[in-house]
Amino acid sequence: MNNSKQTVDKAAEKKKPMKPFSVHMNKDLQRRYRAEKWFQRSGIAAIVIALSFLLVLFASIIGSGYTAFRQTFVELDVHFNQDLFKNENIAAADYPAMIKDSLRRTFPEVKERRELKSLYMIVSPGAAFSLQDMIKENPRLIGTQQKVWVPANDDVDMLVKGQMKASEAEDNRRIKDDQLAWIEKLEKDGRLETRFNTTFFTSGDSREPELAGIWGAVKGSFYSLLITFLLSFPIGVAAAVYLEEFAPKNFWTDLIEVNINNLAAVPSIIFGLLGLAIFINFWGLPRSTPLVGGLVLTLMTLPVIIIAGRASLKSVPPSIREAALGIGASKMQMVTHHVLPLAMPGMLTGAIIGMARALGDTAPLLMIGMVAFIVDIPGGFTDAATALPVQIYLWADSAERAFTEKTSAAIIILLVFLICMNAAAVILRKKFETKW
Amino acid sequence: MELTSHLASQSFPTLPTYDFAASLDKTETQAARQTVGNPFLENPRMTCRDVAVFYGEKEAIRGINIDVGCNEVLAMIGPSGCGKSTLLRCLNRMNDTVPGCRVEGEICLDGENIYDPSVDVVPLRARVGMVFQKPNPFPKSIFDNVAYGPKIHGFTTDKAELDNIVETSLIKAGLWEEVKDRLQEPGTGLSGGQQQRLCIARAIAVSPEVILMDEPCSALDPIATAKIEELIAELREQFSIVIVTHAMQQASRVSQRTAYFHLGDLIEVGPTERIFTNPRHRLTEDYITGRFG
Numbered sequence: 001m002n003n004s005k006q007t008v009d010k011a012a013e014k015k016k017p018m019k020p021f022s023v024h025m026n027k028d029l030q031r032r033y034r035a036e037k038w039f040q041r042s043g044i045a046a047i048v049i050a051l052s053f054l055l056v057l058f059a060s061i062i063g064s065g066y067t068a069f070r071q072t073f074v075e076l077d078v079h080f081n082q083d084l085f086k087n088e089n090i091a092a093a094d095y096p097a098m099i100k101d102s103l104r105r106t107f108p109e110v111k112e113r114r115e116l117k118s119l120y121m122i123v124s125p126g127a128a129f130s131l132q133d134m135i136k137e138n139p140r141l142i143g144t145q146q147k148v149w150v151p152a153n154d155d156v157d158m159l160v161k162g163q164m165k166a167s168e169a170e171d172n173r174r175i176k177d178d179q180l181a182w183i184e185k186l187e188k189d190g191r192l193e194t195r196f197n198t199t200f201f202t203s204g205d206s207r208e209p210e211l212a213g214i215w216g217a218v219k220g221s222f223y224s225l226l227i228t229f230l231l232s233f234p235i236g237v238a239a240a241v242y243l244e245e246f247a248p249k250n251f252w253t254d255l256i257e258v259n260i261n262n263l264a265a266v267p268s269i270i271f272g273l274l275g276l277a278i279f280i281n282f283w284g285l286p287r288s289t290p291l292v293g294g295l296v297l298t299l300m301t302l303p304v305i306i307i308a309g310r311a312s313l314k315s316v317p318p319s320i321r322e323a324a325l326g327i328g329a330s331k332m333q334m335v336t337h338h339v340l341p342l343a344m345p346g347m348l349t350g351a352i353i354g355m356a357r358a359l360g361d362t363a364p365l366l367m368i369g370m371v372a373f374i375v376d377i378p379g380g381f382t383d384a385a386t387a388l389p390v391q392i393y394l395w396a397d398s399a400e401r402a403f404t405e406k407t408s409a410a411i412i413i414l415l416v417f418l419i420c421m422n423a424a425a426v427i428l429r430k431k432f433e434t435k436w
Numbered sequence: 437m438e439l440t441s442h443l444a445s446q447s448f449p450t451l452p453t454y455d456f457a458a459s460l461d462k463t464e465t466q467a468a469r470q471t472v473g474n475p476f477l478e479n480p481r482m483t484c485r486d487v488a489v490f491y492g493e494k495e496a497i498r499g500i501n502i503d504v505g506c507n508e509v510l511a512m513i514g515p516s517g518c519g520k521s522t523l524l525r526c527l528n529r530m531n532d533t534v535p536g537c538r539v540e541g542e543i544c545l546d547g548e549n550i551y552d553p554s555v556d557v558v559p560l561r562a563r564v565g566m567v568f569q570k571p572n573p574f575p576k577s578i579f580d581n582v583a584y585g586p587k588i589h590g591f592t593t594d595k596a597e598l599d600n601i602v603e604t605s606l607i608k609a610g611l612w613e614e615v616k617d618r619l620q621e622p623g624t625g626l627s628g629g630q631q632q633r634l635c636i637a638r639a640i641a642v643s644p645e646v647i648l649m650d651e652p653c654s655a656l657d658p659i660a661t662a663k664i665e666e667l668i669a670e671l672r673e674q675f676s677i678v679i680v681t682h683a684m685q686q687a688s689r690v691s692q693r694t695a696y697f698h699l700g701d702l703i704e705v706g707p708t709e710r711i712f713t714n715p716r717h718r719l720t721e722d723y724i725t726g727r728f729g
Contacts, residue, residue, distance in 0.1 A: 248535075249535055317572075319568060319570055319572035320572060320574065320575075321533075322530065322533075322566075322568055322572065323568065323572040323573070323574060323635070323638075324574075325530065325533060325561065326528070326530065326561060326565065326566035326567075326568070326639070327561065327562065327565060327566075327584065327585040327588075327638060327639060327641075327642055328558050328559065328560075328561035328562035328585065328588070328589060328642060329558075329584075329588055330558050333588055337584070337588075338574060342575065
């Protein structure tokens with residue numbers, strides 16, 4: 001065989017004299033290096049494009065959302081009139097009347113009823129609640145006169161923040177000329193300023209943008225995710241360990257594996273429908289609650305955790321298993337003492353990434369009624385609640401201009417949570433990475 | 437050596453220098469595969485009678501009869517795929533973990549059939565320890581590596597006694613002097629040879645009767661190999677050792693008896709010296725003289 005090959009080679013040599021090796025090699029080498037350079041450059045270009053998209057996304061969200069973290073306040077001289085507190089229940093006193101009274105005293109020249117109405121519009125309807133809170137805290141204020149900072153109406157807020165232009169034609173803006181004059185006067189007197197918007201972080205949803213906050217949604221998301229984690233992590237890990245370490249390889253386990261992979265690819269809205277049909281209609285669990293939300297998100301997260309868990313169990317070298325079995329560890333001891341600790345970082349990473357997906361998922365929650373307008377902050381798993389992404393969806397749908405910035409701000413909050421969770425996943429992986 | 441790797445990568449009959457399949461026709465096969473030499477001992481620790489192992493449909497070894505004596509080193513040699521590792525892994529039922537593996541025949545440890553349904557494999561594996569081809573310490577501290585076995589078998593709950601067990605095991609494995617100041621450091625940080633001795637210490641910490649070694653030196657350099665071989669000679673005084681090896685010199689250095697396997701059959705057993713100086717079977721002779729394998 002060797003002989004025949006040599007003769008073929010000789011024939012080829014006769015046909016075409018070989019160039020010196022170095023010449024041949026140089027040309028070829030250059031071509032190979034060019035190909036490699038080209039490949040590297042296109043890879044870098046792809047990354048740059050991807051990053052610039054991300055940058056544009058972040059810039060636009062932060063650019064339109066950062067203003068939501070500040071809110072315009074108006075200072076009023078409120079007279080807590082004794083006559084208005086005749087009722088035993090101080091919470092039922094006519095606080096809006098006190099606000100109106102103080103506004104009238106600030107602008108004594110306004111007399112006409114229609115003018116007065118537009119004067120009252122400068123201050124948020126929520127101002128009355130701040131007064132109520134003050135009295136509740138300190139009833140001795142009754143009968144006194146106090147300087148009180150109350151939130152301005154959202155239109156005033158927009159104007160102050162420059163998102164509504166005074167230069168526009170009067171018909172095109174919601175703040176009319178007379179209101180403009182009052183606002184200017186307030187500003188000149190130092191009775192108007194923007195402050196950090198604590199309301200946004202402490203209150204629930206509201207129809208008034210200046211009173212709307214994300215705390216309700218954050219808590220709703222927290223309760224849902226807590227349920228999701230408590231259910232999906234133990235179940236997912238147990239399923240992964242059983243399938244990977246104990247289950248016999250046969251038709252049934254193959255079938256289960258295929259179906260788990262299928263479940264991971266099912267659109268999340270389908271899980272929402274399932275939750276509606278089973279958890280709410282059949283089991284009779286309360287609608288719009290983090291309990292049901294968490295259960296639905298569990299269904300969605302489970303396959304992800306099982307798949308990630310099995311992958312990280314597979315990555316534990318079989319030599320560790322043999323070592324444990326070889327000195328007489330039972331299978332259970334092998335798994336709990338050696339395999340699981342080594343696989344745990346991977347499993348946690350998978351779980352956190354699954355949870356991050358669950359945190360950002362909206363569709364299934366729409367199906368089970370977590371999309372309702374809920375003002376109260378949920379206090380438990382069975383209180384009606386919304387979740388962060390649903391809150392974004394709700395605000396994006398609202399007509400008021402001020403909700404635009406609230407939407408972006410809520411997206412910022414959601415992104416911050418997601419980034420934190422993903423960072424935690426990376427840190428966990430780095431920290432517990434074992435080398436062998 | 438080069439031929440060995442050649443053998444491993446190619447199927448047998450295409451071997452250019454030695455065409456085994458052609459040299460044996462069907463009728464010759466049966467007679468040629470009768471075990472030569474006496475595989476039986478008077479006072480054996482372990483006995484294998486008519487052992488056959490199947491991976492699925494494939495028969496890996498068949499009709500093996502061999503005894504393992506007390507305080508002896510039995511070397512199992514043969515070309516790759518001859519079934520020596522398969523038999524070794526039957527001796528402590530590690531083959532149970534291989535899906536589709538079936539063992540027939542009888543393997544006894546101290547007269548008790550270890551494949552009897554009533555036998556629990558967990559204590560069995562404590563009595564028949566194993567050292568693997570690749571050093572595989574747990575990614576834990578050196579101390580925990582050795583202490584793990586005694587802990588799970590509940591030998592002791594006393595810290596001082598456990599310390600004692602760890603120390604004796606490491607001394608027996610010849611590793612104590614090198615690691616006594618860093619017992620809390622990870623076992624995976626040791627060199628390859630030290631890791632393998634750590635694995636041996638781990639195996640002897642549960643005081644087994646038999647130690648199985650599956651090519652324990654194939655991943656080690658000659659110096660580490662020499663240390664392990666010395667260790668094997670010392671351990672023989674206390675344990676029975678069965679070692680699978682590809683290095684024939686190693687077999688001749690460490691073992692008292694040698695068994696030669698070929699394509700699932702036990703071809704020849706005998707005192708190591710006789711096997712290497714005066715093999716009776718043609719296949720054994722061909723193998724040890726380097727005509728193949």
